[in-house]
Amino acid sequence: MRLTPLIGLFCTSLLLAPLVHAETKAETSDQGHEKRIAWFREAKFGMFIHWGLYSIPAGEWQGKQVLGLGEWIMHNAPVPVKDYVKLADQFNPTQFDAEKIVQLAVDSGMKYIVITSKHHDGFAMYHSSVSKYNIYDATPFKRDPLKELADACAKHGIKFGFYYSQSQDWHEPNGAGNTADFGPDEKKDFDRYLTEKSEPQVKELLTHYGPVCLMWFDTPFMMTEERGSRFMRLVRSVQPNCLIDGRLSKEVHGDYVSTGDNVVPNKSMTEDWEVPATTNNTWGFRKDDTDWKSPGEIVFKLVDVASKGGNYLLNVGPTSAGVIPEHIQENLLTVGKWLKLNGDAIYGATKSPFGDEFGEYSASIKDHAGKPIFLPRTDWRCTTSKGKLFFTLFRKYYPRDGFEIPAFKTKVTQAYMLSDPEHTPLKIVVRDGVRCVQLPRSNPDPMAVTLCVELADDKVQL
Numbered sequence: 001m002r003l004t005p006l007i008g009l010f011c012t013s014l015l016l017a018p019l020v021h022a023e024t025k026a027e028t029s030d031q032g033h034e035k036r037i038a039w040f041r042e043a044k045f046g047m048f049i050h051w052g053l054y055s056i057p058a059g060e061w062q063g064k065q066v067l068g069l070g071e072w073i074m075h076n077a078p079v080p081v082k083d084y085v086k087l088a089d090q091f092n093p094t095q096f097d098a099e100k101i102v103q104l105a106v107d108s109g110m111k112y113i114v115i116t117s118k119h120h121d122g123f124a125m126y127h128s129s130v131s132k133y134n135i136y137d138a139t140p141f142k143r144d145p146l147k148e149l150a151d152a153c154a155k156h157g158i159k160f161g162f163y164y165s166q167s168q169d170w171h172e173p174n175g176a177g178n179t180a181d182f183g184p185d186e187k188k189d190f191d192r193y194l195t196e197k198s199e200p201q202v203k204e205l206l207t208h209y210g211p212v213c214l215m216w217f218d219t220p221f222m223m224t225e226e227r228g229s230r231f232m233r234l235v236r237s238v239q240p241n242c243l244i245d246g247r248l249s250k251e252v253h254g255d256y257v258s259t260g261d262n263v264v265p266n267k268s269m270t271e272d273w274e275v276p277a278t279t280n281n282t283w284g285f286r287k288d289d290t291d292w293k294s295p296g297e298i299v300f301k302l303v304d305v306a307s308k309g310g311n312y313l314l315n316v317g318p319t320s321a322g323v324i325p326e327h328i329q330e331n332l333l334t335v336g337k338w339l340k341l342n343g344d345a346i347y348g349a350t351k352s353p354f355g356d357e358f359g360e361y362s363a364s365i366k367d368h369a370g371k372p373i374f375l376p377r378t379d380w381r382c383t384t385s386k387g388k389l390f391f392t393l394f395r396k397y398y399p400r401d402g403f404e405i406p407a408f409k410t411k412v413t414q415a416y417m418l419s420d421p422e423h424t425p426l427k428i429v430v431r432d433g434v435r436c437v438q439l440p441r442s443n444p445d446p447m448a449v450t451l452c453v454e455l456a457d458d459k460v461q462l
Helices: 031-043 070-076 081-090 098-107 145-156 190-208 225-238 295-307 326-345
Strands: 045-049 112-118 159-164 214-217 257-259 273-277 310-316 359-366 372-376 380-385 388-394 412-417 428-431 434-437 448-455
Touching (some): 045 098, 098 112, 098 145, 112 145, 112 190, 145 159, 159 190, 190 225, 295 310, 295 326, 295 380, 295 388, 295 448, 310 326, 326 388, 326 448, 412 428
Parallel strands (some): 045 112, 045 310, 112 159, 159 214, 257 273
Antiparallel strands (some): 359 372, 380 388, 388 448, 412 448, 428 434
């Protein structure tokens, strides 16, 4: 991940290994796991929502810019608990509209939504009976936005899941992370925090909001094998079909690999995996961060991730009024229009059978640890489905003299542009033993185009 000055000091990915591995061998072969993960493998693209009290200061405290991620302002400023809790009195997001947010996800081609039910600041964004420090009891808003989102997701056929910070809770004396107010973590009664707040709140989320597709845990500080196992048993007992991400505990793993924040592997992975990613440089809303990813950048990341066998969970950070910034909406809707034409290359598609297109390690350039630097290629990516190869060509890479298909043994029956509703066959010629597809003279979409190559067999034989 390329760290900008804005986020480099307190990036969640620095708190974790680059890849947090998912299943044990026993769980991988579990039929229950295969049932749980099926929708995830099909979905590919989801919306992450980081929203909470931190959207009020929006990166600024007492008139001064606070470096770091928007949702980490309490920790980074730092802001004492007695002052931070006063933000609840100001939190009245009357412009929040669950229907509009879910419709945006639908129109953007996203298949699931994961929202912060409680982040590290300890504030619950739902009506919790475990702690009065929640959006219903502690604010003028007096509504449960997560219930409204759950209902809207059910209406539109979108899977719905929760982010929950199981370890860090800067509001609680025994929660991890707040050493400024409550002293060293190792001297806290951490199990008391887990049993009195964290575990009961997770059970609330799994009990009162209908089917939950995913519990997204984070920063597993102090999460021993025994503690992680308790959460695993809790989730499995209440909602057996609910996925668990890869950040529950270092010893107890979930249903798939969670990469570091914004970290996309250089090569394909054999395990199920997901990258959590930002649309700018932060997660929770910051008013000074307008470095939005363009639609073209988002499309490239999505296809790149899918071609390596993963899912792309792209974050939006609503303002304190409950509105997703306009630039994010516009860019996501452009991505959605592209997916309406080219979605077959993403949804349910599997990873590339090739790999050279991803790039290669430099023979001469090394990083600070003395390891070769990976030099990515960005011309094209390939995804596959039964009897088809999808080659997505990016930006300025549009070979007008034809696209050379990588070498494989399977017979090609036809090729066409996926965005062409007529699927007009394209001419395939052989040059020096290499099959080459003649593309339309005019590039139909300079952002990205997808060439579909149909095969005589279900799978490509290399």
